[in-house]
Amino acid sequence: MNRIISLFVVFMVLFLSSPVLADDTRRELARQSTLEQILQKNRLRVGFSTFVPWAMKDKKGNFAGYEIDVARKLAADMGVEVDFVPTKWSGIIPALLTGKFDIIIGGMGITPERNLKANFSRPYEYSGMSILANSKKAAGRNSLDQFNNPQTTIVARIGTTAAMAAKKYLPKADLRLFDDEGQALQEVLNNRADALVASQPFPEFQTIKYADKIYLPLKGDTFTKEPIGFAIRKGDVDFLNYLNNWILVKEADGWLMERYRYWFTTQDWKGLVE
Numbered sequence: 001m002n003r004i005i006s007l008f009v010v011f012m013v014l015f016l017s018s019p020v021l022a023d024d025t026r027r028e029l030a031r032q033s034t035l036e037q038i039l040q041k042n043r044l045r046v047g048f049s050t051f052v053p054w055a056m057k058d059k060k061g062n063f064a065g066y067e068i069d070v071a072r073k074l075a076a077d078m079g080v081e082v083d084f085v086p087t088k089w090s091g092i093i094p095a096l097l098t099g100k101f102d103i104i105i106g107g108m109g110i111t112p113e114r115n116l117k118a119n120f121s122r123p124y125e126y127s128g129m130s131i132l133a134n135s136k137k138a139a140g141r142n143s144l145d146q147f148n149n150p151q152t153t154i155v156a157r158i159g160t161t162a163a164m165a166a167k168k169y170l171p172k173a174d175l176r177l178f179d180d181e182g183q184a185l186q187e188v189l190n191n192r193a194d195a196l197v198a199s200q201p202f203p204e205f206q207t208i209k210y211a212d213k214i215y216l217p218l219k220g221d222t223f224t225k226e227p228i229g230f231a232i233r234k235g236d237v238d239f240l241n242y243l244n245n246w247i248l249v250k251e252a253d254g255w256l257m258e259r260y261r262y263w264f265t266t267q268d269w270k271g272l273v274e
Helices: 002-032 034-041 066-078 089-097 161-169 181-189 202-209 237-252 255-265
Strands: 043-048 081-086 125-127 129-134 153-157 174-178 195-199 226-228
Touching (some): 043 066, 066 255, 153 161, 161 174, 181 195, 195 202
Parallel strands (some): 043 081, 153 174
Antiparallel strands (some): 129 195
């Protein structure tokens, strides 16, 4: 009988204290949330790298571009300041994981490989790979297959989905990788490479600028489609929930589409950076 009473007392103590323990657990999870830390510090730290027109430096040395607009709007809706942390693309996920910034907003394609290391929001945009080619070295070529041979030199930016796409769709070509798309483009312009693989609309914009030297073999079509998402550290459901719902709202009210059209379908912003 004494044993039964003792078990009953233990059960009642656990039963009555469980709401308290649950509340403590919830408070601790909230305290550890990146979202909570951002609100307390009144600052959102954004990691990114430069890709035209996702993020660039304008004539005054400030950052401008689609992702810059997105980051500023996200911070404004959170009621906090924003800090931009330019980071080499090849090391941007390790920098996120070590806490150098809170989030990657940088035109990052969602891939299974990246998702093993970081959590992604729902897509807030889609991109695709395009190819631009040297008008002399690649004259007459108008299909992807015509670039897939050992005699063709393809350039792309290291650590990007463009590099991954080049390896996948042009496995026979000589692939050379560079830290910056500008460097890779110069290889094509200076006749040292046949073609460059990059996210749309970078190739399209460059062929307008250098129409006498390069062209679009696929007539502006992309040969891949990839979802673009925010990347954050793993284990943070509160922050992820906020980001997903923010994207949902900004899609519904048309803000994301309006900004996309401005940066990707017009040249109205060119005077800011040239």
